[in-house]
Amino acid sequence: MSIMEHLTQEERxxxxxxxxKAILVIMGVSGCGKTTVAQGLQEALGWPYQEGDSLHPKANVDKMASGVPLTDEDRYPWLEKCHEWIQSIHAQHGAGILTCSALKRKYRDLLRGDMGNSVRFVYLNVPQAVLEDRMKKRVGHYMPPSLLPSQLATLEPPGQDENPIVVDVVQTPEETVRIVLDSLEKQL
Incomplete structure (x- = not known):
């Protein structure tokens, strides 16, 4: 079942x-709902979508699955693949949606490159207790709940000068997607 099935064709x-058109990077720590929100946005907008986790090298996935946090050196090849996807999709379609934790400003700078406001970060801010609960219940994901503290310690929320869309996620996924869509409609 689709999270945006209640949108009429006229609303879409x-x-x-x-x-x-923009490249949206749905960002935040593991368990914040990046994939769910990105899929809802993709359904509403019809833009190409890439799950950033699938761009990780196998060594990164293995490391995280074993409970070892990634270092900056581990992340850079992955971030470069994400940036390459952003550039390619921007050149082909002018718009797209990527999920990527983008935890530090320097990671976001690398993802954005020289594309300026063509790349928009959508930061999903979720209370730690909710994140912990979600991660404990999640099935089939390589990221164990034990890595959440390291992600929270690494997180540098985007500053106002980065022109992010910040959503304090306390509502349903459908409502979160609508908040992002309404923000995009007003801001872009």
Whole structure:
């Protein structure tokens, strides 16, 4: 079942026409809902979507699965693959959606490159207790709940000068997607 099934065709078309094309990077720590929100946005906007976790080298996945946090050196090849996807999709379509934790400003700078406001970060801010609960219940993901503290310690929330869309996630996924869509409609 789709999280955005309640959107009418007219609502989808309205969002697609009102929202200026951009590359959206749905960011935040593990368990914040990046994939769910990105899929809802992809469904509403019809833009290409890439799950950033699938771009990780196998060594990174193995390291995280064994409970070892990634270092900056581990992350850079992955971030470069994400940046390459951003560039390619921007050149082909002008718009797309990528999930990526983008925990530090320097990671976001690498992802954005010289593309400026063509790349927009959507930061999903979720209370730690909710994140812990979600990660304990999650099935089939390589990231163990034991790595959440290291992600929270690494996280540098985006500053106002980065022009992020910040969503304090306390509502349903559908409502979160609508908040992002409404913000995009107003801001872009």
């Amino acid at each position: 078309l309205a969002y697609q026409q009102a929202v200026k």
